[in-house]
Amino acid sequence: MRLEWIEDILAVLDSGSLARAAERRLVTQSAFTRRVRLIEETIGTELFDRRRKPITLMPGVEALAPELRDLSLRLRKMRYRLKVSTSQTGGILRFSCQHAITTTVSPWIVRALMQREDMSVRVRSGNQDECMVQLLAGEVDFAVMYTVPDDQTVNFERAFEARQIGSDVLVPVCAPGLKRDDPLSEIPTISYPSDVFLGQVFDRKIAPRLRPDMMIVTKAECALTLAAYEFALGGIGVAWLPRSLVADAIAQGRLVTLEQELPVQPLGISAIRLQEGQDNRDDMIWQTIVTNLALPAHLQGVPDLAAGHVQTIE
Structure with missing residues (x-):
């Protein structure tokens, strides 16, 4: 299946007629009609319903439109990659x-x-x-x-x-509704697994610097900072996140920082x-x-x- 054929079929589907499809494909209507017949002859079946005026795609072909669009996109990407691989000296x-x-x-x-x-x-x-x-x-x-x-x-x-x-700096943040005026003793936390980098940073660098009277209560655990960020926005608990990731949310008031109460880590x-x-x-x-x-x-x-x-x- 050639990319040009797929795009011809989609042009008819999107424009609703051979005449408008020919305009979209920048060819005359007669030339486009010949291309349509060539496609049908090569595939071995009728793709267009000629009983209707203007001519339209057969219902079965129209049902395949999502697959045709996906195939067109993938073929375009492949053609681009082939072109890049031979034309770019930098690779x-x-x-x-x-x-x-x-x-x-x-x-x-x-x-x-x-x-x-x-x-x-x-x-x-x-x-x-x-x-x-x-x-x-x-x-x-x-x-x-x-x-x-x-x-x-x-x-x-x-x-x-x-x-x-x-x-960067790993900073404790939470939704505004979780911040309390009284000293923290029990901290609802979004934790990282101990076998991932930020989990190890927390265990070695942050946890030992918490006040002795503070208790960490894990409400959720995840390895991805982006997931922890969303959990924090949702008010699930306190998360230690890179400042670069949360700076905008803090500026917008969607998160608040607890740097005055809890340790940070460069x-x-x-x-x-x-x-x-x-x-x-x-x-x-x-x-x-x-x-x-x-x-x-x-x-x-x-x-x-x-x-x-x-x-x-x-």
Whole structure:
């Protein structure tokens, strides 16, 4: 089935007649009529009801319209990808992000990379472990993820080069109706599983700094920050979320911060790549990310590493 045939059929369906479909397809009516007959002859069945004036699609064909539209879209994408793969000297760049960073940081990275007209960018999202696996497997060129400053438990082996490109803060927030004037003793919480990065950050960095008289009561648990964000908006409990994710909701009054009552945790935003096997193109892209990335002001951390230095956290 050729893409042009699918688009001819859809043109008749959308316009309601051969004459208007021919105008849409930028050909004369006689030429379009010949194309319609060729389609029918090739497929081996009638697609158009010629008993009606103006001519229309057969009911069975019209019922297939959603599938035809989907097929048309997929064929167009495939044609574009084939064209890109042969015409772009820069090729396709792939990188992965932790889920929350995909929402807040990746658009800035893509914008910086798209200044190169010869490049196509693909972004993958996952938890921290998934991002590292994708990097090790060669499925992505680099990964962007949260790190905890001065955290001695995180270990990037010497095979990796890591550079801090920004910063964020994990802050406790909740719906306005949950905030109380009296000191907190029991905290209804939206928690992260202990086997995901932010769950480990909470267990190691935040929970030990809670007052001894405070009790955490888990109301919901989820691994995705975007889900925790929605739970917090819904008034389910207190969630520790990246400030970059909740800044607008706080400014709009849909969430309130509990930073005066509960601990916060600074986070670094780091780009990570394999140390070996990089070519000149990879190095140029890496420098764009680690030195020239113009993040918004609230994400601009001061890099703590000299240019070209390999960070190894023992």
